[in-house]
Structure formats: structure tokens, C-alpha cells
Amino acid sequence: MSAALVGTIAVIVLAMGFNYTNGFHDAANAIATSVSTRALTPRIALGVAAVGNLVGSFLGVKVAATVGKGVIAHATLPVVGAGLVGAITWNLVTWYFGIPSSSSQALIGGLVGAALAGGVTVLWAGIWEKIIKPMLVSPLVGFALGFLVMLAVYWIFRRGHPGKLNRGFRIAQTLSAAGMSIGHGMQDAAKTMGIVVLALVAGGYHGEHDKNIPLWVFFLTAAVLAAGTYSGGWRIIKTLGRKVIDLGPAQGFAAETAATTVLFVSAQYGLPISTTHTITSAIMGVGATKRLSAVRWGVAGNIIIAWVLTFPAAAAVAALSYFVYSRFA
Template structure:
């Protein structure tokens, strides 16, 4: 059996790699619309998004507590130091696969699926905290995309009514400026929700190794996760930017402003409630809602259908991979 502190270091490093891939995978959430509408250059957009993801990561810990103690029962995790490692491996595999395919699937649900799968592999079907999963994961999984679609649709209808008498040139000029603010709001809300998920997983690992007495996020964990998320975001995820910014609906500045503002509002509300929702789900459905407000045929529903398939598969697929990883670690004598 390897020295436990060394194994803990490995878990923390892999968790930060996951956080980096999360930032790179989900960079499109904050910058796709602002790049596709040519409000900012790709380089400027990713630098802004990276900095604001870093800032947003320090604004709360409610989501971190849900990930750390609301998916798998903490008292169970103290019996296996490799459970968290297997969960991360399952989540990273799904992140990289969908990143390669250019599918904006959910890094959040990949991590949750990984925890569920490795938890069941170690402790059986009683390991997950089903009540918390239902209230903080499954219900938001279904309701948050609906909220994104409806909020995007309604905000776009309201904005269209407000500018109905303005010239197209004036509207474009105004919303090119406003979209910088909406993109900044979106990037901050992304850091607020997504960076906390890795904070939760590292805190869970520290607790399982008896390095902390309770599930409280240390400052150094906040700082390291914020930095990893910011650097990952700055590295970009250009296949996903292309899907989000061009393939779902042809965006103009007013559409980008509506989609980002609606998405950021939904994400910020969920973060305040401690719900680890998918920022990818939200921005995708707000873009679809904005497009549908113009006319249903404006949305490329075939692409939207592919996104739904990826969403549905994420939790079970990452859970299966995580369970296989746990059993593999067990076979080579690393799982206790």
C-alpha cells in the first residue's frame, strides 16, 4: 500500500487537472456568444473570462459543500482513499471524450456521476446520498435547462419589444457594448458554480485522509482551484466555442446579451442555493430560447438534439467509467 500522503497529493493534482479541463471545456459558456458576434477578439475574450472565473471562484462555498458531503456519505469515504481518485478519473475521461468530439456536455455531472459510480463500487448501492442527489442534482438537472430556455426566450421578447422602433445599426452598437458586461457576468457566475465543485472534491479527499476534522474548505484549496479554473478557461475550448457560437443559432449582439444575461442569472441563483448545476446546460438552453423567440426554424434543432443526448449520457457514462477505475485500482492493490 503506498504512503497515504503521496496518494493524497496525487488525488489533489488530478483534481486540479480536472478543474483545468473543466475550465477549458466550459470556456465556451462565457465567451462563445461574444466571440461569434465579433464583440471581442478570441484572445481578449478568453483572457477576460479566465480572470473573472478566478474572481468568481472566491464568492462562495455552498456548491462545494454539496459536492463534498451531499453526493456520497462522508462517513463512508473515510474507508477508501481511492474512491475520490476513481471518481476523478471517470469524470476526466468523459470530459476529454466530449471535448474531443466538440460536444458541450456537463463537466459538473461528469464529476457527480464519477462520485456515484466509484461510491457504489466501494460501498454498494447504499453509498450515495439519494435524497441530496435528488434535490440538489436530479431536480436541477431537469429544471435548470427549462429555466434557461424560458428566461432566454422571455428576455429576448422583452428586449425586442424595447428596441422595436430603433434602427438595426443603433441596436447593434448598443448591445455590442452591453454584451461585454453580460459576458463578464456569465464568466463570474461560471467560476462561482464550477470552481466550487473541485473545491468540494479536494475537501472530500482531505477528509477521507483524515487531514481535516470536518468538511470545511481550506483557503489554499479555494486559491488552487480558482487558479486552475482560470488558467483552463484562458486556454480555450475552440471546438465547443464553434458549436455554441455558430451551430445552434446565428447570433447577433442583442441575442448574445440576452443569452448570457439570462444564463448568468439562473446560474447565480442556483449557486446561492448550493445546487451544482451544469453551466453548459444553461447557456445552451438560453441560446436556444433566444433563437426560438425569433422563430422556431431559426434554431438548428438537430444540433440541439445532439446536446440533449450528451446530457442524458453524462452521469451514467462517467459513473460506469469511475466504477471500472475503482475496480482496476482495487485489483492492483491501491484501493483500501
């Protein structure tokens, strides 16, 4: 077995490790509101999320292309591997403390940090236009859309019976949670597929200008993400579902609907945004329709601090990982 093949397999295994942590780390994105409002039981919600991620992975080819070709140029296997180590480390740290940080941001940060340490060209213009700008704008859009959807729900159902409305919105949340899960697959599964293709190109097993992603990459990535999702992420589910605001079925439906819309639209343009940023900001927007004090801004502030730290922290760990590798390779 050649060294290139061994290295390629090792990086793909790391990519699947990141994919698995992404699954249990970001499972909360799709199901926290449904679980907290008791629209779905935890295990059923996780099953819905796993199936949705599987379906969504086949719809996110444009996002995969952006991650695979728009972050760094002429990647090497050690650089890709070190980038994944940085992303995995940050995912585990934030999961342990129950902080809903962005796996996507950690992945991009890890790749950039490893590339800088390894002397590989970083495509800053592409990162700014297709990654950083959408990641900055998407939470604002999520907040505004969550606010507007919740206002619309209040107005349309202003004369409805509360008990009947709650039952109806619990049923509706099954659909909105499924949509959120598909959107998560379109974004997060696609990002991992882009990394696998990047590793295949670096190892010489895929053409640099070949636009077709091997079919086995779809199935492997989706299956591992689904397994990670089904294993759950209860610490983060508790933070998103109960600590930011007190969600009812109508609020949960509005937040999921707003976030799903943002995820679907961005995926159609190949923009890799954070599902975590999007659903969290949508929940805040929904909460703000009651009154600004309904949102626990202290918890929200801690989440925002984690967002700010994610990119540099993952980049630093990735750079250190590359440095260690280069000394012992």
C-alpha cells in the first residue's frame, strides 16, 4: 500500500471523525425546539434529524464545491488532516461545555490555520465573499425572519383557541424539524464531502477540475453524520431549547421555519453558512416578539463569544497540529 493511499485514508478517517462530532454537536440545531416543546420525543426527533441529514446530503453539491475548492489552493494531506484536528478539537470542547458553536466555522478556521502553518495558499477573496460574509449576514437574516414569522403567526391565529393551537403547532413542528434537518444535511454533510474530495485531490485519487463527487462519498458522509446525529447532543439541546428563551410549539415552529428558509436559500447559491448561527438567531428573533427581556441575553452573549472565538481557536489548534506533525514526520 503506497504512502499516498495510507495518507489519504487517514485523512478521510479524520474527516469522518469530524463528521460524527458534527452530527452529535449540531443535532441540537434541528431538534432542540421540537424536544423542548414536547412536539417530538427525543429519540423520534433524533431519528427525524438523522433521516433529514441523509436526504439533505444529496442536495448540497454546490456547498461541497465551495468548501473543496474555495478555501485553500493546492492542499496537501498533512494540511487537510491538521485542519480537521483543529475543527474536531473545538467541536469537542464546545460540546463538553454545552455551547452551540459552529462546526462549519471551526472547519474553515482549521483549514486556514493549517494552511498558514504549512505554507499553502489561502484563498482570502473567496473566503470573504462566499464564507465569512454569508456567516455574518445569515444570523441577522435568521433573527429578522424569526421575528417576522412569529409576528405573522400571532396575527393569523390571534383568535384561535390556545389548546387547539398548541396541538396543531406540535404537529406542524414535525414538518419544520424535518425541513431543518434536510437543511442541515445540505450544509454540514456537504462541507464534509468537500473535505473528502479535497483529500482525494491531494492524494492524487481525484482530478482537481473534476466536478463529479464519487457516489460513495455521499453515502459514507451521510451515514456517518446520521449516526452522529442519532447519538444525540443533549448538552447543547438543553442550551438551545430551554436556556435562550422559553419556547412554546408556535415559537418552535416559527424559529425552525425561519432557519430552514435561510439554509435552503444559501445552499442553492453554494454558500456554506452555520446551521448553529442560523437557528440560534432565529430563536432569539422569535423570543424578541414577546419582549426583549424574554431572551436570556446573558446566555446569548456566551454563545456569541463562542462564535467569535471559534475561527481563531480552531485555526490555532490546527496550526499547532501541523507544527507537531512536521517535527515528527
